[in-house]
Amino acid sequence: MPLRRLVTHACRDGLVQALDPRCRFVHAPTPLVRIPRVAERLGLDLWIKRDDVTGGAEGGCMLRKAEFLAHDALRQHADVLVTGGHVQSDHVRVTALVAAMLGLRCELALWSNDPAGLLPRTGNAALVRLSGAHVRLLGPVVPSRRASAIDSLASDVTRRGLRPCAIPEGGASWVGTLGYVQACREIRRQLNVGLAGGARFDAIVVACASGGCAAGLALGAAAFDIADEVVAVPVEGDVISARCAVGRLIDEVSRAVPSAGRPVAWHVVGAPAAEETDRNFARDMACLGLVLDPHTTGKALRALANLVREDGRWVGRRVLFVHTGGLPVSWGEDSVDE
Missing domain, CATH: 3.40.50.1100 (Rossmann fold)
Known part of the structure; x- marks a missing residue:
């Protein structure tokens, strides 16, 4: 085996040892699904990691x-x-x-x-x-x-x-960030058995609040070879604050767990600001079979749709959207039209 591959396997083995000591709460593996009407509407080869169903009342990312x-x-x-x-x-x-x-x-x-x-x-x-x-x-x-x-x-x-x-x-600590490095390990196993066509993704898109999900995905995508890049969409605060949070957590994990290695390319992309537009977009997606939280996952998927509209290079790309949940608080009594 070439030396580079030996080193890669050794680093991955060290990372796996860091990921195994944990409690077992997640109903894993969470589904990796394609909703054809949503993919067609967005103009993407879109797959969804259903981390809204990691558990019951305690579920979500x-x-x-x-x-x-x-x-x-x-x-x-x-x-x-x-x-x-x-x-x-x-x-x-x-x-x-x-x-x-x-x-x-x-x-x-x-x-x-x-x-x-x-x-x-x-x-x-x-x-x-x-x-x-x-x-x-x-x-x-x-x-x-x-x-x-x-x-x-x-x-x-x-x-x-x-x-x-x-x-x-x-x-938002290096310990919590390991949760989404582990999620990438899970996705690699799903791809290895042929789910989602078995091929790696061009990009992963995720909502970003405190930065831990995006940081873990950026590190895990590289360690387990599941995607070329990660796009994080801030749902609280601005793009600069989100970029700082993700970068800080990547650095913390790299210091605490050197075998985590280097992340894939990662970017923070803001969604056009309009709360009512987020809610309307989430309603549209629900009519296609995908229920989102307007303030988090809905905002993130709308940002992805905006990328596809504004940059033709995104059209038809193979994208994994991580559905992080947030549904218990999403739709109050005044949120749904009669």
């Missing part, structure tokens, strides 16, 4: 991160999971339900613009209530103060004589 984050907490002998996010955060919901599954206490710092200061009874917040998690409602918290809000709550938990594991907003 955050469950992949939670496998590694929870394992790390157990390794530290923590008895409390501490994290924070918006009151309707998918990450907060998943953390609360995972803590319940493991018999751990969960303490949450939640921010909201609701002047009444009440935890909603719908969407993700309703599932947080059901989980028995302990909630500290903080009102609005600017992004630069959110990490300190989580750390402050963890310090309070420590003063009570408990052993917290503080998890960043969105699970």
Whole structure:
């Protein structure tokens, strides 16, 4: 075997060893499907990785991160999971339900613009209530103060004589990022048995909030040879902030797990700003058989559709769209036309 291939196999073996110590929550492998009407509408050879069905109420992309984050907490002998996010955060919901599954206490710092200061009874917040998690409602918290809000709550938990594991907003750490490196390993196995035609993809497209999914996909796509590039679409904040978040997490993983290697080419592409357009696009996709969250996956797929319209080189490309979930909070009572 050529030396280069020997080195590649050795690095991949080292990476696999880093990916195996984790909790097993994800209903894996999640489906890899093609919805012909959606592919035809977008003008792509489009395949969808259905990570909206990683689990039940605890499902979505955050469950992949939670496998590694929870394992790390157990390794530290923590008895409390501490994290924070918006009151309707998918990450907060998943953390609360995972803590319940493991018999751990969960303490949450939640921010909201609701002047009444009440935890909603719908969407993700309703599932947080059901989980028995302990909630500290903080009102609005600017992004630069959110990490300190989580750390402050963890310090309070420590003063009570408990052993917290503080998890960043969105699970955005090198540990959580491994969840989507593992997802690429899963996709490689699916391609190896002929799913999605068995061939690698030209590109992977994913919604980007805290950066962990995109960073993990960029590293995993290279390590497991599943795609040439990753396109991340920011759904919170701007393109520059998203680019910094993804780059930081790639660097953190590379330092912590050298066998992760170098990422494929990755880009951050903004979607044209228009909330009502996102909602209309999501409605159109639902009529074709694909249900999306207008604010995350709907925005990301609309950005991909915009790329195809504006750049003819995208027409007909073989693209994997990662459906990251977000459905529990997507469609409130006032969201669907009669």
